[in-house]
Amino acid sequence: MTHEYHWGWLIVNYLFLAGVSAGAMATSGLANYLGGRKLENIGRIGAYVAPFPVLIGTGLLIFDLGRPERAWRLFAGVHWTSPMSIGSWLLTGFIVISLLYFLLWLPEKYQRFVRVPHRLKDMRHLRRWRPLNPTQNRQGKLILGGLGLPVSVGVGMYTGVLLGAIPARPFWNTPMVAQLFLFSAMSTGVGSILFIRSLLSEDHGTKAEHMLLNSMDSVLIVFEIFMIIPFLLHQTLSTWSHKEAVQLIMGGQYTLHFWLGVVVLGILTPLGIEIFELWNLVAKKHEPRVHLNLGLVSGGLVIVGGFILRYVFVYAGQVSHFLPHY
Amino acid sequence: MVSCSIENNVPVGHHRNWVHQIGIKGEFPTLGMSFEPGNCMHCDNPPCERVCPVGATYRRDDGIVMIDQDACIGCKYCIEACPYDARYFNEETGTTDKCTACVHRVYKGEEPACVATCIGNARHFGDLNDPKSEVSQLLATNDYYRLYEEAGTGPAIYYIYKGGRKA
Numbered sequence: 001m002t003h004e005y006h007w008g009w010l011i012v013n014y015l016f017l018a019g020v021s022a023g024a025m026a027t028s029g030l031a032n033y034l035g036g037r038k039l040e041n042i043g044r045i046g047a048y049v050a051p052f053p054v055l056i057g058t059g060l061l062i063f064d065l066g067r068p069e070r071a072w073r074l075f076a077g078v079h080w081t082s083p084m085s086i087g088s089w090l091l092t093g094f095i096v097i098s099l100l101y102f103l104l105w106l107p108e109k110y111q112r113f114v115r116v117p118h119r120l121k122d123m124r125h126l127r128r129w130r131p132l133n134p135t136q137n138r139q140g141k142l143i144l145g146g147l148g149l150p151v152s153v154g155v156g157m158y159t160g161v162l163l164g165a166i167p168a169r170p171f172w173n174t175p176m177v178a179q180l181f182l183f184s185a186m187s188t189g190v191g192s193i194l195f196i197r198s199l200l201s202e203d204h205g206t207k208a209e210h211m212l213l214n215s216m217d218s219v220l221i222v223f224e225i226f227m228i229i230p231f232l233l234h235q236t237l238s239t240w241s242h243k244e245a246v247q248l249i250m251g252g253q254y255t256l257h258f259w260l261g262v263v264v265l266g267i268l269t270p271l272g273i274e275i276f277e278l279w280n281l282v283a284k285k286h287e288p289r290v291h292l293n294l295g296l297v298s299g300g301l302v303i304v305g306g307f308i309l310r311y312v313f314v315y316a317g318q319v320s321h322f323l324p325h326y
Numbered sequence: 327m328v329s330c331s332i333e334n335n336v337p338v339g340h341h342r343n344w345v346h347q348i349g350i351k352g353e354f355p356t357l358g359m360s361f362e363p364g365n366c367m368h369c370d371n372p373p374c375e376r377v378c379p380v381g382a383t384y385r386r387d388d389g390i391v392m393i394d395q396d397a398c399i400g401c402k403y404c405i406e407a408c409p410y411d412a413r414y415f416n417e418e419t420g421t422t423d424k425c426t427a428c429v430h431r432v433y434k435g436e437e438p439a440c441v442a443t444c445i446g447n448a449r450h451f452g453d454l455n456d457p458k459s460e461v462s463q464l465l466a467t468n469d470y471y472r473l474y475e476e477a478g479t480g481p482a483i484y485y486i487y488k489g490g491r492k493a
Contacts, residue, residue: 006402006405006406006415007402007406064401065399065400065401065420066398066399066400066401066402066415066416066417066419066420066421066422067398067399067400067420067421070380070397070398070399070400071399073380073397073399074379074380074399076380077380077381079378079379079380079381081376081377082376082377082378082379082403083377084377084379084401084403085379085380088379162403165377166373166377166406166407167373167407167409167477168373168406168407168408168409168477169406317406318406321409321411322409322474322477324346324348
């Protein structure tokens with residue numbers, strides 16, 4: 001009963017990329033719903049980011065299969081007890097919604113290419129499909145953004161459930177993994193938008209934009225901390241097998257990755273920067289200054305930390321196992 | 327292990343069964359070394375079957391847990407899900423593989439290869455639903471244990487061991 005690593009970098013990347021997409025989609029939909037025109041840049045960056053990481057990740061996932069040409073079998077039915085089966089359907093739904101959403105966000109000059117049947121009987125006649133007028137475009141974004149929110153949460157959570165649903169690996173087998181991955185997914189999505197917004201903004205971005213991104217991400221990071229603490233407690237106070245499993249990050253071979261990479265770099269540092277930025281924006285009412293460099297650092301660190309989190313969980317989980325009686 | 331690998335054409339570097347030393351029993355000078363062989367436990371409630379996204383792993387009516395090699399996509403999820411680490415990834419076929427209880431031999435009325443070749447006659451194979459079968463008789467008259475029974479997997483491999491598992 002020796003165990004090797006069967007899941008490697010491809011799976012780490014996939015779990016991470018699916019999370020970034022889910023987070024970007026949810027943030028974009030939320031910004032569009034809450035802020036409309038005022039937060040248009042956030043909505044647009046999120047919509048441009050959302051479909052692509054997950055598409056790359058799904059490619060990696062299929063490439064990781066022993067028989068990639070059989071991947072279609074995942075869609076030959078639904079196996080309710082298999083998180084991977086549910087996840088495949090969720091991912092497909094997410095990709096479809098995020099791609100359509102992406103099309104609606106394209107600049108106005110491309111909108112004439114985005115055509116839909118305006119009447120049901122036009123459905124079969126492609127030539128009668130017409131572009132959306134601005135009102136319909138706005139409604140479309142709201143509808144797809146609204147549909148995207150639960151699906152994004154589903155995708156973010158499923159990446160954790162995939163691991164957490166396996167009793168044979170005590171490191172994974174706690175309900176906290178699903179929540180931790182969900183909050184981390186959302187946080188990396190916000191982080192990627194913050195990073196790109198800071199990179200691209202000639203105008204420094206508006207106060208509302210930075211308020212939303214920094215407050216959203218700091219709340220998500222705090223939620224992550226609220227998951228990591230019970231995770232460590234649960235593992236330490238549970239069965240001997242769980243206790244041994246958590247030793248992998250409490251002195252074992254993944255300790256440095258976890259505490260330095262995930263906790264210090266990916267959680268505490270960006271949280272500190274974001275709280276500093278929020279304080280800056282709220283306390284100094286006149287002439288609030290946005291530090292783009294800090295946005296780059298906190299956004300970048302959130303992304304790096306999210307990636308290391310996936311790495312630690314995928315690898316440490318695989319070496320954890322039920323301890324033998326002897 | 328050797329007869330299993332030959333019988334089932336198991337790729338080099340993988341095994342469908344194993345033998346572990348589980349320590350020394352007794353006190354000097356009456357010491358004894360114990361071994362614990364293992365393979366797929368053909369669980370009543372197989373965790374591997376539950377997680378398979380394409381339904382390739384299934385449990386036959388007779389209790390043997392099988393992988394449909396034409397359906398398996400090689401995602402390796404079941405390898406992670408097995409608490410006994412009884413499964414391996416077959417690089418030659420791109421699919422997951424494991425002990426089949428030599429079902430091709432059982433069809434012909436023969437015993438699995440590991441049972442047939444065990445020179446110590448330590449292995450037995452049969453129908454536990456039949457109270458008159460050899461295996462039922464053995465379990466009725468001996469102490470035995472099962473591995474990770476508490477995990478609810480319902481393993482179908484029984485270890486006959488005087489006084490239970492612990493020394």
